[in-house]
Amino acid sequence: xxxxxxxxxxxxxxxxxxxxxxxxxxxxxxxxxxxxxxxxxxxxxxxxxxxxxxxxxxxxxxxxxxxxxxxxxxxxxxxxxxxxxxxxxxxxxxxxxxxxxxxxxxxxxxxxxxxxxxxxx
Amino acid sequence: xxxxxxxxxxxxxxxxxxxxxxxxxxxxxxxxxxxxxxxxxxxxxxxxxxxxxxxxxxxxxxxxxxxxxxxxxxxxxxxxxxxxxxxxxxxxxxxxxxxxxxxxxxxx
Numbered sequence: 001x002x003x004x005x006x007x008x009x010x011x012x013x014x015x016x017x018x019x020x021x022x023x024x025x026x027x028x029x030x031x032x033x034x035x036x037x038x039x040x041x042x043x044x045x046x047x048x049x050x051x052x053x054x055x056x057x058x059x060x061x062x063x064x065x066x067x068x069x070x071x072x073x074x075x076x077x078x079x080x081x082x083x084x085x086x087x088x089x090x091x092x093x094x095x096x097x098x099x100x101x102x103x104x105x106x107x108x109x110x111x112x113x114x115x116x117x118x119x120x121x
Numbered sequence: 122x123x124x125x126x127x128x129x130x131x132x133x134x135x136x137x138x139x140x141x142x143x144x145x146x147x148x149x150x151x152x153x154x155x156x157x158x159x160x161x162x163x164x165x166x167x168x169x170x171x172x173x174x175x176x177x178x179x180x181x182x183x184x185x186x187x188x189x190x191x192x193x194x195x196x197x198x199x200x201x202x203x204x205x206x207x208x209x210x211x212x213x214x215x216x217x218x219x220x221x222x223x224x225x226x227x228x229x
Binding site: 046047049059061062095109114 | 153155157164165167170171174176177208210212215216217218219220221222223
């Protein structure tokens with residue numbers, strides 16, 4: 001059974017950094033690129049970037065380039081999304097997601113449970 | 122960046138009736154479009170990919186159509202559990218992957 005388990009909610013001050021983890025179950029870690037999508041309260045979905053856990057290769061939306069780092073720790077089969085210089089408008093639920101059924105395209109049939117990041121002074 | 126626009130923003134339909142949701146891309150995306158359903162407090166659920174292929178476990182009352190720039194999600198006979206927010210997503214030209222702003226399907 002495929003599962004993506006994310007780390008818990010975070011409360012941060014403006015200007016700080018946050019690091020969210022995502023651990024895929026079983027043997028899917030190196031078989032699928034892991035994408036990150038965020039959703040501000042009451043708003044739509046925003047794609048941030050993706051990582052290939054096998055190679056560590058990443059792609060980002062231009063908006064997040066330079067402020068977001070995607071990394072992985074292969075020893076514990078976990079990927080991370082770190083965002084720096086947080087602002088209040090970064091307050092959102094952050095999801096990791098993968099495509100399994102249609103693995104060749106980024107249509108996400110498995111999602112993490114989401115991690116709420118709140119940025120407030 | 123490809124802009125994806127959904128309409129209407131809110132759709133009011135009675136249970137048992139048909140719902141038709143639209144998604145338009147700012148340039149051709151071939152058939153590289155997915156549809157998601159999202160309920161409050163939950164992650165999105167994949168319904169359709171490749172514009173018309175139902176994801177595993179998705180009821181047959183959900184169908185997708187279209188190609189190029191115009192796409193439609195049809196729910197043939199609305200059930201109570203179908204009232205939710207629906208998003209479309211393009212993955213033809215990426216990065217970035219882009220989503221529509223969503224259509225809220227509410228009970229009439």
